[in-house]
Amino acid sequence: MPDLHLEKAHCQELTHPALLPKGCEAAVLRLDLLHPIVSGNKWFKLRYYIEQALQQQKKRIITFGGAWSNHLLATAYACKQFGLGSAALVRGERPTVLSQTLQQVDSMGMKLFFLSREDYRQKKIPEQLVTDSDYLIDEGGVGELGVQGAATLLDSVEMQRYSHIICAAGTGTTLAGIISAAPQTCSIIGIPVLNDLGTIEQTLHWYVHNKSAKWQLLPNYAWGGYAKHPPALLSFMNAFYEQTKIPTDIVYTSKLFYACLHLVENNFFDPGSRLLIIHSGGVQGNRSLPAATFCFT
Numbered sequence: 510m511p512d513l514h515l516e517k518a519h520c521q522e523l524t525h526p527a528l529l530p531k532g533c534e535a536a537v538l539r540l541d542l543l544h545p546i547v548s549g550n551k552w553f554k555l556r557y558y559i560e561q562a563l564q565q566q567k568k569r570i571i572t573f574g575g576a577w578s579n580h581l582l583a584t585a586y587a588c589k590q591f592g593l594g595s596a597a598l599v600r601g602e603r604p605t606v607l608s609q610t611l612q613q614v615d616s617m618g619m620k621l622f623f624l625s626r627e628d629y630r631q632k633k634i635p636e637q638l639v640t641d642s643d644y645l646i647d648e649g650g651v652g653e654l655g656v657q658g659a660a661t662l663l664d665s666v667e668m669q670r671y672s673h674i675i676c677a678a679g680t681g682t683t684l685a686g687i688i689s690a691a692p693q694t695c696s697i698i699g700i701p702v703l704n705d706l707g708t709i710e711q712t713l714h715w716y717v718h719n720k721s722a723k724w725q726l727l728p729n730y731a732w733g734g735y736a737k738h739p740p741a742l743l744s745f746m747n748a749f750y751e752q753t754k755i756p757t758d759i760v761y762t763s764k765l766f767y768a769c770l771h772l773v774e775n776n777f778f779d780p781g782s783r784l785l786i787i788h789s790g791g792v793q794g795n796r797s798l799p800a801a802t803f804c805f806t
C-alpha cells in the first residue's frame with residue numbers, strides 16, 4: 510500500500526463558549542494539519558486509486574480539476590512521490606497567468622490541458638491524450654475506491670465518543686466514505702457546498718451499501734453555490750479564526766463550520782450531543798483572493 514507518511518490527524522476540542530451555548534460538545538478532526546501540501550481529505554480519496562495504478566504498472570495518472578483544485582494538488586504531489594507521471598484536464602481556457610495552485614502542480618511535473626467549460630462539463634478528453642499506460646481518476650475521486658479510501662480518514666478517531674459526524678459535501682465521496690465507516694449509533698450530516706444536490710445524492714445512492722445508516726443532507730448552507738463566497742462568509746471566517754485559531758477555506762470548510770454553529774444556535778442538536786466536525790483542509794484555495802482578505806494564512 511503506497512503511503513505518504515502524513516501526520517496522524519488529531520481531534521481538537523472546540524471550547525469557545527460563544528460557539529457552544531447549548532450543552533453540546535464538539536471536536537474538530539484537523540485533517541488540514543496532515544501535511545503542508547496534501548492537506549485534508551484528498552489523499553484518502555486517492556490512495557486506493559494510486560495503489561491500483563501502481564499494481565497495474567501504469568505510468569501516468571490523468572484527472573480533472575479547476576484552477577484552485579485541492580484534488581489536482583494532492584494528485585500531483587502523490588504522483589511525484591510514487592514515481593508516476595501526472596496530467597490534468599483543467600476547467601476553462603488557459604489564462605495568461607496560471608493560478609498559484611496550477612503553477613505549483615506544474616512545478617511538480619503535472620502536464621496541464623485546458624478544456625472549455627462546455628467540454629469540461631462533458632468530460633471530453635482530448636483525442637490521443639490517453640494511452641494504455643495511463644490511469645484515469647474521475648473528478649473529485651468519485652468511485653468505489655475513492656469512497657473506500659475516504660472511509661479510512663476516520664481510522665484514527667474513537668468514533669463511539671460521538672453522536673454526530675458532520676462534513677462538507679462536494680461530490681459526496683467523502684461523505685459516502687464516512688457513512689460507510691461510522692458506527693450505527695452515529696448520525697452523519699452532510700453540508701452541501703453547491704446548489705445541485707443531484708450529484709451528491711447519486712454518489713450516496715451508488716456507494717453507500719449500508720442501507721440502515723443514519724444520514725442526512727442539510728442543503729441551506731451553500732451561500733449561493735459552489736465557490737461563491739459573499740463578504741459575510743469571509744467575515745465569518747475571520748471571526749471564527751479569531752475565536753478558535755482554526756483557518757477555514759472559502760469553498761468547503763467555512764460553509765461547514767458556519768452551518769455547525771447555526772445548527773447549534775437553533776437547537777438542532779439535543780443537549781448532550783457530541784459532534785465531530787471534519788476539517789477537510791483546502792485552505793490553500795484561499796490564495797485565489799488577496800492575502801489581506803484574511804487574518805490568517
Ligand SMILES: *Cc1c(COP(=O)(O)O)cnc(C)c1O
Binds near residue numbers: 550681
Ligand atoms: C474536495 C473537498 C471536499 C469535498 O469532498 P467530496 O468528497 O467531493 O464531497 C471537502 N472539503 C475540502 C477542503 C475539499 O477539498
